Amino acid sequence: MKFPQILLAAAGLLLSFASSATPGFSGPAVVTEAVAKAAPTIRIDPTYWWVGMKNPKLQLLVNAPGIGNTMAILAAYPGVTIESQQKLESANYLIINLVIDPAAKPGLLKLGLKSGNTYRPYTYKLRARNLDPQRTQGLTQADFIYMLMPDRFANGDPKNDVVKGTRVNHVARDSMYARHGGDLKGIENHFDYFKKLGTTAIWPTPVIENDMPKASYHGYAVTDCYKIDPRYGTNAEYQQFVKAAHADGLKVVQDIVLNHWGSYHHLFLDKPAADWFHAFPSFTRSNYNAFALNDPYGSKRDYTLFNDGWFDTTMPDVNQGNPLVATYIIQNFLWWVESTGIDGYRIDTYPYSNPQFLMQWGKAIAEEYPKLAQFGEAWEGTEAEQAFFAQNILPPVNGFKSNLPGVLDFQICFAISDALKTENGDLSKLYHALQGDWLYVDATRNVPFLDNHDMSRFYSVIGEDFGKFKTGIAWLLTLRGTPQLYYGTEVLMKNFSDPDGKVREDFPGGFAGDKTNYFTARPGQAGEAFDYVSKLANYRKSHPVLSSGKLMQFIPQDGVYTYFRYDDGACVMVIANNTKDEKKVDGTRFAERFAGFSSGVEVVSGAVVSDLQTLRVPAHTAWVVELRK
The missing domain is CATH 2.60.40.10 (Immunoglobulins)
Structure with a gap:
């Protein structure tokens, strides 16, 4: 209905x-x-x-x-x-x-x-508005986000696998483009798993109706802005899902799309007016180049193609320059917050939307819900270009001044992968990614991550090297910002995005008949990986210095990168040897942070670091050391 x-x-x-x-x-x-x-x-x-x-x-x-x-x-x-x-x-x-x-x-x-x-x-x-203070809590650096694809995570209600009247009314788990049957109930059934892992927030890919005839499982081609996809549940069940998550100490981030809808959206099939969507004489894609927005020498054609071109053949570009369309979209996303009490919005393809609309949308959302977290996907190639789409210290360009609190930190993601995917990888990019934080009003509102549903999985990128895996996790959970983990990374799920369906496989144990159930038992190195993530994430939860402390980094030297998280009473050193040989590190270089401390304990292994003056760090190893007086 x-x-x-x-x-x-x-x-x-x-x-x-x-x-x-x-x-x-x-x-x-x-x-x-x-x-x-x-x-x-x-x-x-x-x-x-x-x-x-x-x-x-x-x-x-x-x-x-x-x-x-x-x-x-x-x-x-x-x-x-x-x-x-x-x-x-x-x-x-x-x-x-x-x-x-x-x-x-x-x-x-x-x-x-x-x-x-x-x-x-x-x-x-x-x-009447819901005035419960526990609703819409927002996110802080103390949170740890677990990103998942509902269709591929767990099937908790087989009765909604096939919904009469939908354009895809079957499941086929052997097809990467078909529906597999995961749903909201499947996610809710594993709240305990998230908590054991140490995550505090859940980010499912879009749960709004995607009644498309092909590859509708991913959720990014919305066909009804006011309806949960019936293969995931009902609107009432989504409201209950958020309420249950809050009761269990978990927050919920809703993944949303401002730039485009699906070609079977009811407002596209029966358009209120032709100018509700961008159209060209013949089908025209976006040029996918956000540099056109702030290029001082750029052409109007490139600017228009980026903003108004379609993201894909089945994703018509919504004309947010039309005031009626802009209001329709803004009201829709106010409606979801008030209806459900979600804690944040992750905004898909953020730079592709009309710049003036983005400012209008961000202002309207923040005025009604100042606690609501907002971070956008700005998949850009430089620190400056990424910062352009968040609140920054830069002057307006072409009338655009972003009011988005934070962005997904692709610069951190790229830098970690570049450092670890080759032997003796370059650490300077990670150092420079953090050095570029001066561009932001508050870079701690950014969301660092290792991979996602559009990228090759982290464990494959780094050559399935377990030592490098632990280094990447150590960096993710100790840098500034609110870290995000893609589902399955904690149990070493792997593959390359060629095509992307390979990195969107079912979580083992989430579906009836699975031979392996990683929710309950994780054999071998998968278990070691889970335990490493869990121990460090839960340490982070109980030690605010890693979420609210200041950060001081030292220029990488001889393949070793060192930084500190500290406050008035505590200090944690993160030191990573990114080479194939043990490194002897002169600790006197860090005297300004070692002052008052005489030893330390590596928080995951429990190993004692008795000498801070001379540190011997094994090959491809990261230490997270709590300093002791």
């Missing part, structure tokens, strides 16, 4: 939200079955709203056959008025702009549509 759904009856009948379609709402059901079957369906986005929002204005997009030929009328409701209404290019749509006074109370708005002598009434729900 569509969520939500309003049945439009004959003249004089009251239209109401069906309680089965709107969780938590028990409005009157006065439309008889016979009339309901005959009546056309009317849809309103947002599906409901709240009193007490900081922005008193609400744009309703009404969709039904011929609805644009009517005039909206609002019955008297204290504090709510119709400011204006607007017909669109398509007669199937009508915009109604409401103003909701801060003093307005929750209740049912009685709206009506008048066309000639015909008057058709219906109701719209205004809810």
Whole structure:
């Protein structure tokens, strides 16, 4: 059933939200079955709203056959008025702009549509905001994010594997492009696993409906902005999922897409107006080059191709320069926060959106939800280009000044991989990636990571070298920022993204019939890897110096990179030998951080470091040393 759904009856009948379609709402059901079957369906986005929002204005997009030929009328409701209404290019749509006074109370708005002598009434729900202080907690450096693909992680409810009416109504685990059956319940069933590992936040790839005929499992081609994909669960089940995560001490990050929708999105199949999407005389892709946005010598053509070209053949580019479209998108993502209490947004393909819209969107979200974490995907090649898409100290360029708190830290990711994937890899890139933090207003809001669903898996990139694996994990969990781990990295899942389906395989044990279950038993080196991540992550949780302490790094020397996390009372040294030979390191070089300390303990192994003046670090080894007085 569509969520939500309003049945439009004959003249004089009251239209109401069906309680089965709107969780938590028990409005009157006065439309008889016979009339309901005959009546056309009317849809309103947002599906409901709240009193007490900081922005008193609400744009309703009404969709039904011929609805644009009517005039909206609002019955008297204290504090709510119709400011204006607007017909669109398509007669199937009508915009109604409401103003909701801060003093307005929750209740049912009685709206009506008048066309000639015909008057058709219906109701719209205004809810009370949820003021629970435990909702929408945001993220800090103390968090550790676990990223996963719901379809490939665990199947907790086989009954939703096949949903009648969807364009892909089967599962085929032997196909990398098909649905495999994972869902929200499967994730929830393993909350204990996340906590044992030491993670504190869950980031699933998009859970919004992707009713596409091919490769819909990944979630990045949305077809209904207001509906959870039924193969994952219902809207009500997603709300419960977030609530259960919070009760278990876990936060939830929602993965969202601003730049494009799927080609089977209902607003693309039946466009409100042609200018709701970017179009060229023939199909035109983005040039995928964000440098065009701030190139002082750049061409308008390159700028336009980057921003307005389609991301892919099945992903139409949404025209956020259209004010109606911009408001539609902004309201949608306010709606999800208030409806669910999620803790953060990860924003897919962040640079591809209209720059002016990005500033508008970021401001609107932050004003309503100042605690909500926001970090974007800015897959760029330099520190400066990456910093351009976060809050930074740079002047505006072409009228754009980012208000995004943080970004996924691709520079850290690239630098770690470059350092470890070859023998005696270059450590200077990691040093320089951190040195570039001067560009940000607050680089600690960035999210460092080792790999993700679009990249070759970290363990394969580094040649399946376990010593290098531990070094990468040590850096990830002790650098500044909020670290993110891609599912399966902790048990040495491997492969190269050729194609990307190879790095999106099912988590062993998440599906009925799996011969191996890494949720319960992790044999051999997979177990060692899990234990290493778990021990260091849980140490990080209990030692704030690694999340809130200052960072001091020393220029890499002779294949050894050393930095410190410290505060007024504690100090942790991270020293990594990135060569094939043991290195003797002169500790007097670090005197400014060693002052007051005489020894240390490597926090994972428990080994005592008794001499800080002369350090002998084995080949391809990273130590995380808690200094002792």
